[in-house]
Amino acid sequence: MGRLLEADTPAEADGYSFATEYDGPPLAYDIPRACPIDVDRIPLAALAPPSASRPDPPLVLPFPSPKRPPQVPVASPTSVIGNHVDVSGALGSSGFLDPSTEASEVADGSGALWFSGDLKGVAASSSEIIPNRPSLESALSSGFSCRSPASWNEDGEDAIAMQAEEESLGTFQESGLSSYSMSPAIGVTPRTRSEELETKIKKGACYMCLKGSRFAVKETCLVCDARYCSSCVLTAMGSMPEGRKCVSCIGSPILESNRKRLGKSSWMLKRLLSSLEVEQVVKAEKNSEANQLRPEHICVNGKKLSLEEMVLLQSCPCPPPALKPGLYWYDKVSGYWGKEGHRPDRIITPNLNIGGTLMQNASNGNTGILINGREITKVELQMLKWVGVNCAGNPHFWLNADGTYLEEGQKNIKGKIWGKPIMKLLCPVLSLPFPDKVANPSGEEVNDLVRRAVSEYLDKKTLRKLLLVGNHGSGTSTIFKQAKFLYRSVPFPEDERQDTKLMIQTSIYNYIGILLEGRELFEEESLAERKGNQQLRFSGDAELDKGKIVTEYSIGPRLKAFSDWLLKLMASGKLEDIFPAATREYAPLVEELWNDSAIQATYKRRSELQPIPSIASYFLERVVDISRVEYEPSDMDILYADGITSSNGLACVDFHFPELPCAGMSINDHDHQETLSRYQLIRVDNKGLGENCKWLHLFEDVRIVIFCVSLTDYDECYEDLNGVVMNKMMENKRLFEIIARAFEQINFLLILSKFDLLEQKIDTAPLTLCKWFDDFDPVASHHPRNNSRNNRGTNIESTKAEQAFQYVAVKFKRLFLSITGRKLFVTWANGLDSDSVHTAILYASEIIKWDEEWSMCDSIESMYNTEPSFFSH
Numbered sequence: 036m037g038r039l040l041e042a043d044t045p046a047e048a049d050g051y052s053f054a055t056e057y058d059g060p061p062l063a064y065d066i067p068r069a070c071p072i073d074v075d076r077i078p079l080a081a082l083a084p085p086s087a088s089r090p091d092p093p094l095v096l097p098f099p100s101p102k103r104p105p106q107v108p109v110a111s112p113t114s115v116i117g118n119h120v121d122v123s124g125a126l127g128s129s130g131f132l133d134p135s136t137e138a139s140e141v142a143d144g145s146g147a148l149w150f151s152g153d154l155k156g157v158a159a160s161s162s163e164i165i166p167n168r169p170s171l172e173s174a175l176s177s178g179f180s181c182r183s184p185a186s187w188n189e190d191g192e193d194a195i196a197m198q199a200e201e202e203s204l205g206t207f208q209e210s211g212l213s214s215y216s217m218s219p220a221i222g223v224t225p226r227t228r229s230e231e232l233e234t235k236i237k238k239g240a241c242y243m244c245l246k247g248s249r250f251a252v253k254e255t256c257l258v259c260d261a262r263y264c265s266s267c268v269l270t271a272m273g274s275m276p277e278g279r280k281c282v283s284c285i286g287s288p289i290l291e292s293n294r295k296r297l298g299k300s301s302w303m304l305k306r307l308l309s310s311l312e313v314e315q316v317v318k319a320e321k322n323s324e325a326n327q328l329r330p331e332h333i334c335v336n337g338k339k340l341s342l343e344e345m346v347l348l349q350s351c352p353c354p355p356p357a358l359k360p361g362l363y364w365y366d367k368v369s370g371y372w373g374k375e376g377h378r379p380d381r382i383i384t385p386n387l388n389i390g391g392t393l394m395q396n397a398s399n400g401n402t403g404i405l406i407n408g409r410e411i412t413k414v415e416l417q418m419l420k421w422v423g424v425n426c427a428g429n430p431h432f433w434l435n436a437d438g439t440y441l442e443e444g445q446k447n448i449k450g451k452i453w454g455k456p457i458m459k460l461l462c463p464v465l466s467l468p469f470p471d472k473v474a475n476p477s478g479e480e481v482n483d484l485v486r487r488a489v490s491e492y493l494d495k496k497t498l499r500k501l502l503l504v505g506n507h508g509s510g511t512s513t514i515f516k517q518a519k520f521l522y523r524s525v526p527f528p529e530d531e532r533q534d535t536k537l538m539i540q541t542s543i544y545n546y547i548g549i550l551l552e553g554r555e556l557f558e559e560e561s562l563a564e565r566k567g568n569q570q571l572r573f574s575g576d577a578e579l580d581k582g583k584i585v586t587e588y589s590i591g592p593r594l595k596a597f598s599d600w601l602l603k604l605m606a607s608g609k610l611e612d613i614f615p616a617a618t619r620e621y622a623p624l625v626e627e628l629w630n631d632s633a634i635q636a637t638y639k640r641r642s643e644l645q646p647i648p649s650i651a652s653y654f655l656e657r658v659v660d661i662s663r664v665e666y667e668p669s670d671m672d673i674l675y676a677d678g679i680t681s682s683n684g685l686a687c688v689d690f691h692f693p694e695l696p697c698a699g700m701s702i703n704d705h706d707h708q709e710t711l712s713r714y715q716l717i718r719v720d721n722k723g724l725g726e727n728c729k730w731l732h733l734f735e736d737v738r739i740v741i742f743c744v745s746l747t748d749y750d751e752c753y754e755d756l757n758g759v760v761m762n763k764m765m766e767n768k769r770l771f772e773i774i775a776r777a778f779e780q781i782n783f784l785l786i787l788s789k790f791d792l793l794e795q796k797i798d799t800a801p802l803t804l805c806k807w808f809d810d811f812d813p814v815a816s817h818h819p820r821n822n823s824r825n826n827r828g829t830n831i832e833s834t835k836a837e838q839a840f841q842y843v844a845v846k847f848k849r850l851f852l853s854i855t856g857r858k859l860f861v862t863w864a865n866g867l868d869s870d871s872v873h874t875a876i877l878y879a880s881e882i883i884k885w886d887e888e889w890s891m892c893d894s895i896e897s898m899y900n901t902e903p904s905f906f907s908h
């Protein structure tokens with residue numbers, strides 16, 4: 036008998052109550068017990084998962100003007116992500132854009148979206164102003180509401196705030212479980228708000244432009260079910276780093292009802308994006324962390340699962356199919372699995388060490404008969420009776436996974452229920468599970484299973500991302516393509532080859548245009564020379580004479596007309612509108628032009644034409660073949676083409692390292708891959724980085740930033756948008772500073788590219804032409820070496836190019852140190868040489884590994900440091 040407490044004491048009379056121990060006679064009845072509250076079992080709504088991309092919590096506007104009509108504020112469609120990050124910048128002090136701002140005024144920004152597409156729809160800029168935006172924050176914190184103009188209903192009430200209150204009460208997704216209080220609350224995904232919003236938005240209309248009917252095809256957000264038409268979807272969903280989600284929903288878990296849609300591309304995606312982009316979106320959707328089933332959403336025998344437990348459950352030989360968040364019970368002896376409060380639903384792999392201890396009331400049975408400690412349901416009792424198990428006296432059974440059963444406290448096996456043929460028929464009739472395959476893995480086998488599953492999972496998680504960035508012309512595209520050639524068994528699938536073909540064909544017209552411009556210049560020069568009067572070059576007389584006097588650079592009227600048209604097209608920036616579509620039509624003219632002696636004469640003097648890239652000759656010399664419709668680019672053509680095909684400025688390639696495919700072995704060999712580390716090289720162009728690189732945060736899980744700078748940039752200039760002439764190296768420095776600040780904690784590898792081209796020009800163009808390098812003072816070398824590249828690390832007898840490399844490296848190292856206080860790693864590369872690219876990427880992977888080893892040492896050290904008492908005992 037437990038000790039009883041008595042309250043009737045003298046102390047009570049003094050105005051306070053103090054219980055004393057009861058020492059009277061034993062009582063004949065039960066004392067009512069006050070159950071202590073178990074704090075862990077108080078249901079709580081799930082916390083929103085952390086997400087860097089979610090804006091600050093919405094502010095409550097103190098006095099919303101009632102009856103404000105729903106309106107869709109506008110912002111530049113080019114600032115989807117940017118606005119999402121910097122909400123305050125995009126919105127006025129009231130939290131909204133100035134309603135007087137016309138869509139046309141702001142929809143014309145100069146930044147760039149990742150995905151190209153028709154973005155004529157009216158754009159919303161942030162969670163606060165997308166009408167349907169389900170505020171996860173507001174849903175999870177009662178009384179905290181996100182007010183958007185469109186969320187005011189006719190009566191001036193804040194519909195979303197009301198919704199938030201409803202949702203903050205907490206819901207369990209599994210039906211009928213809310214009243215069942217055995218388990219702690221399971222975090223659930225936010226419920227869709229689409230029904231309420233549909234009453235405000237015309238039925239079936241797009242949630243952004245509010246236009247269209249329900250018959251028009253729409254793309255739906257996986258988190259909030261908001262629907263967007265094809266004009267708005269890219270604005271609303273941005274670059275889709277986690278798949279099809281509104282920008283404001285990035286980082287939020289998906290609706291469970293949408294799980295079956297994960298990774299399945301849609302008609303609209305295929306229409307708006309290139310196949311590579313669709314592939315990326317689909318992959319992101321399937322793999323991104325936020326879209327995975329979260330272990331804490333699965334509760335087994337009253338205990339939320341850990342990550343390892345969930346992985347084990349999902350990867351066991353016989354897992355529960357289509358696992359959803361919810362409360363479950365699991366009898367690990369028999370393998371029975373069911374929803375809390377319900378009969379068994381499945382027989383899964385037994386002996387899995389997951390969840391808590393099976394409770395007697397797990398399935399809410401009331402028969403008095405126990406199987407493995409669980410009181411069975413009526414229907415199970417019925418089954419036992421039908422197969423002839425004696426249930427008199429409410430016995431307690433032990434049921435093993437192989438179907439053998441015995442009574443508690445006895446040693447004799449009474450029978451084998453799964454062995455009875457009638458069971459196979461009975462179970463389906465009673466809606467009870469029957470084992471697919473009677474299995475009983477030993478403890479050791481289960482341990483193996485755990486090890487394998489967890490290591491596979493961790494392997495998936497430890498995909499090491501390398502971010503490759505640099506200014507235009509820094510050689511990032513070439514390095515990226517080399518990586519594909521080096522590490523992929525099929526580097527460029529057919530569709531990418533076709534896209535590259537079109538890219539090359541367009542660039543050919545660009546090169547021809549540059550030649551034609553040069554031809555005009557040379558023609559004028561030679562006319563002026565003949566006249567013996569420099570002034571004539573610019574006079575009206577010269578123009579007249581030009582038609583009559585034929586020079587080495589003159590072309591016939593037919594080609595002249597073509598030339599004028601092409602140059603006009605280039606000047607208007609419309610070349611890409613016409614080519615490569617018109618390739619078939621103009622191929623014969625290109626052939627004629629190329630064979631013309633005036634063009635050949637101009638081509639000979641191409642070095643005098645500043646903007647023509649050195650690689651242009653490679654293509655120009657085969658211009659006739661290339662401009663034909665049947666042209667198929669070779670691997671070399673793909674590598675030499677300027678840039679990569681990606682309309683959103685983002686491309687990635689997954690590979691295993693460090694092994695290169697050697698004779699007789701494919702790098703994609705499955706067994707081999709398992710033992711290798713996984714890497715992903717992501718290349719983003721400046722457009723993709725956005726204005727002032729504000730999208731960089733999307734890459735915060737990268738393990739290393741590989742920053743590319745072309746060593747040839749020091750004496751090259753370009754005109755910026757305002758017509759200001761900028762030195763390219765200074766521009767590299769500027770971008771480097773921005774990116775180093777944005778990734779302060781991440782390792783950096785600087786690749787100084789185009790080393791071979793530097794060697795060619797350093798003697799004629801001194802490094803001091805760039806003002807940042809004005810104190811470069813190379814030591815003259817009397818022993819120029821042939822194979823200088825392999826000795827770039829030494830400096831005793833290094834060549835001028837090597838010294839320049841060292842000098843530039845130190846300049847960037849100092850700059851990096853001053854920004855981050857850390858060490859910058861530097862190497863060089865020649866993009867056209869696969870070995871040098873391989874060495875550079877290998878270097879990057881080694882930096883990542885060193886870093887991992889260091890952090891491991893650090894954590895072990897800190898364990899020793901923080902637990903002195905443990906070791907002092």
Ligand SMILES: Nc1nc2c(ncn2[C@@H]2O[C@H](COP(=O)(O)OP(=O)(O)OP(=O)(O)O)[C@@H](O)[C@H]2O)c(=O)[nH]1
Nearest residue numbers: 507508509510511512513650675676678789865866
């Ligand atoms: N000789 C030489 N040529 C290179 C090197 N890297 C790239 N190229 C070539 O230079 C041409 C122009 O490329 P760039 O525009 O400078 O660089 P990219 O590879 O297109 O990379 P991004 O412009 O940074 O995207 C391409 O056709 C490449 O084949 C290099 O290291 N050495």
Ligand SMILES: [Ca+2]
Nearest residue numbers: 507508677678
């Ligand atoms: Ca380029």
